[in-house]
Amino acid sequence: MEKTLIQLEHIHKSYGKQTIIEDLSLEVRDGEFLTLLGPSGCGKTTLLRMINGFETPDKGEVLLDGVNQVAIQPNKREVNTVFQSYALFPHLTVRENIEFSLKMKKVDKNEIKERVDEVLELTNLEALASRKPGKLSGGQQQRVAIARSLVNKPKVLLLDEPLGALDLKLRKQMQIELKKMQRRLGITYVYVTHDQEEALTISDRIVVLNKGNIEQIGEPFEIYHSPKTEFVASFLGESNFFEGKYENGVFHYGDAKIPVEANGTKDANLLSVRPEYININLGKTEENALEAMVTEVTYLGQTNRIELKLKDGKKVYALSEIEELEKGKKVFLTFHSKECTLLKKQEQ
């Protein structure tokens, strides 16, 4: 059942002298929710536009169900797109917007009605069917955009930052709705976002992109807990980085010896520790503990975000609920040895 639906093979793309994507290959499995995650300018939207046909790779192939798509016009491809701005047709009602693709393909009238009704119900838009897009809220427009694509029964639904324009609360709600709908329909989703939290919440697999290269592909848990590169560790969530050397279960950072239960590459020169895996101790409980001074305490509700300074001046962030922590207090840090990740430093 883990069939490959989309294959991107050795894709190259540049605009003028600027190379956007260099030799990128990627497979999308049938029925999965795949997210392309990366900062703006990383090439994620360009990749999406190669799948829907609005961009052509300079070199390389785009295969859908084994068929090369590069020479196929966007209107003939069996994929549909939910655009960032929704791009609803302002002169048509919700129902007419949804009917559009079926009418263009000259589908039988009765079938159009049936399929449109079905999608309207699925997206909870029945009551709004006769309204024009201008009279809808952002979330409702979003649902119309999705309904308009789904009515086509595409092999793949491409979503280009579809929640970008919504406020936080609605965005969270829509994330869950999107995920639920995808599970129910079993359609493959390729989702583009720069929001790492969103990617972790909704994806089956995440592709982390940076400067047109794939940094890591994996399930959300794996990406968060075992980042393979410095970029992934810093882009998804927050992390503290220590430069040093790894030898036999110990990471040497300056004079300090930090015990690490190997997670990552053996010839590492960088240690990544997420703030939640740093313990703050008021007394020196362990020989290897790092001495630090609290420089800032920020209240986050459930916990506090503590900014600390090591003796060599390095800043470290940790999370702690200890109440006695205040500016200027001397503390000792220990790390969860299993949750530390060994990395190779990347050229910036």
Next chain:
Amino acid sequence: MVKKKHMSNILIALLAILVLVFLYLPIVIVIVYAFNADTVNCFPMNGFSLKWFQVMAENKDLILALEHSLIIAVVSTLIACILGVPGAYAMYCYNFPGKELLNRIVMLPLILPGILTGIAMLTFFKALGVTQGMTAVILGHSTFLIATVLPQVYARLRRMDHNIIEAAQDLGATGFQTFVHIILPNVKTAIISSALLSFTLSMDEIPVTYFLNGVFSTLPIQIWGMTRNGITPEVNAISSIIFAVSLVAILISNMLNKED
């Protein structure tokens, strides 16, 4: 302070009224005289009458000129739309060198003195072998009417969300289907409003027509000829009608432009 501001408001309003009176009083006088019972334009009038409208309707030359004008206005407006709308769409869709220049050059026939355009076209048409007459006038009008259609439609296209074109293609529409089902409905009001404006511009055009008409007459040229021997009340009558029709066309054009 409040009082001062009040005073300045009144002054501005007065000034505005004076400007409007200066602009429109002559037209009002023409309309009033159109209903004059007298043969001479003088005040006070000797009574109200519709007889000049009847005299006008019986003036065969005038009616024939009106027919010519209508045909010219309708046909050249159509040509201007048929060339101007796809032209605007092409400018919107494709980037090519000199695009901005073209956008301005297209406006040239509107900005240039009509007499210049007229001479230029006469010379050009002569060279092409197009004789003076209805066809020449229609061609002449169409060229400068494109200047009202293309920029207006182009401006509307630029205000449209470009993504809806990609969305239409993504949903399976061909280029032609996209143009008919998505582009046209979205620029419909711009087309109608520029067509109405074109129609009025063509109806009262004299300089270009004068160089190209040859032997036949259009309404403004006919009226102009009639006034050489003094203004007769029937000229007032036809002027009133033209004014009313133009006013309605421009109001509709304005209303459509304000929409969306």
